[in-house]
Amino acid sequence: MRPKDLEKEEAIRAIALKIIAEEGLENLSMQKLAKEANISPRTIYIKYENKEDLLIKLFIDEVLGTYEKAVLEGFDEAMDFETGVRKMWLNTFRYFKSNRQAYVLMQYGKSSPLLNKAFKERNIKEGQFFAPVHRFLKQNAKARIIKNFPNEVHRALIFSPLLDLINEYFEYKDRPKQIITEKVILECCEAIIKGIKL
Amino acid sequence: MRPKDLEKEEAIRAIALKIIAEEGLENLSMQKLAKEANISPRTIYIKYENKEDLLIKLFIDEVLGTYEKAVLEGFDEAMDFETGVRKMWLNTFRYFKSNRQAYVLMQYGKSSPLLNKAFKERNIKEGQFFAPVHRFLKQNAKARIIKNFPNEVHRALIFSPLLDLINEYFEYKDRPKQIITEKVILECCEAIIKGIKL
DNA sequence: TTTTTAAGTAAACAAACGTTTACTTACTTA
DNA sequence: TAAGTAAGTAAACGTTTGTTTACTTAAAAA
The missing domain is CATH 1.10.10.60 (Homeodomain-like)
Structure with a gap:
């Protein structure tokens, strides 16, 4: 064959x-x-079965799967809160910096009903994406290190500014001066941590 | 006629x-x-001239234009930082709560190259969207009330968690218990303010 | 009331769509 | 080395796409 x-x-x-x-x-x-x-x-x-199948597999496996791996590299849910968040911020920034195409499809996943649905179904069938991160947040909330919000709220507060900053990074990529540097990212990370800590 | x-x-x-x-x-x-x-x-x-023209006008006028009006209602760039941010957060939350369709197209605007391009061109041609907000942030940075980041960074830190929380609101809309209430939104707003203030 | 004219319609256009049919290629295995 | 088979191709399938043509409608202006 x-x-x-x-x-x-x-x-x-x-x-x-x-x-x-x-x-x-x-x-x-x-x-x-x-x-x-x-x-x-x-x-x-x-x-691939058809166009939808291709899109879903691209989104789930190629984009989210690969991103999950990248975020969790060197991360341990037993890390103390600040170290863990800093680690994930840097992992995310460094990963998407050199994977703009993955970033764009991930963003589409927040709008497209097809990809949204596929994401939810995959979370139910094969266990949640970013499960270690969820446990990490829950622990830290329980230990009264951070404010006691639902996990979804923690995720929004901690990671959505970062993803927006990565978009800004791409906007400045072909301009004379990059304003989104690793230094700025880390300063923003500190601001976020300061805000969410009890 | x-x-x-x-x-x-x-x-x-x-x-x-x-x-x-x-x-x-x-x-x-x-x-x-x-x-x-x-x-x-x-x-x-x-x-409308064609499909692209329709999409761009929907996005720029119907969605962003209407959202801009809603955010700025009762907002004054001379407000002190905390009052101003709280005002804009509540305006945004209340506006999108009852305008999910506008929210979805706005999110598409962050991915779609067509809408992205239209947004940039419109900012150049007719002046920046959310100009009062930009001035508000600049002032507060200059007065050393908040950290001295570029405006784009301030915007990411302050508004992207809110937009993500609004998405969570929609996720919980048809479930027995809504976790994203106005109370939660205001608590998150305080966290963000605490993080960004000097 | 009649004229004028842009708004609006039904039907159709070529081009592009997702997908399949009929066939060929190239590698495994017997 | 020959047989078997899934991978891969070129070309085409019927539909749907964005857009236009040819025509009708309805209201303002005369």
């Missing part, structure tokens, strides 16, 4: 992400994707 | 927002929109 060409599989994913980041999710078509990857449209259907 | 039917114009906008919020920007088509609005596709082209 002829084996699957992994290079082609990778090309499909890479070029799909590229089109989404450069032209938008609403302008990704199977034919355009096939053409840019120099393959037949049929080939995509060997690897 | 036969006058433009304003009800039809309003229907186009309302139903476009509805489709975007329920099925996603990537599933909005002119024919679907016309059908659901009970008009001919041609009628849309009397009021």
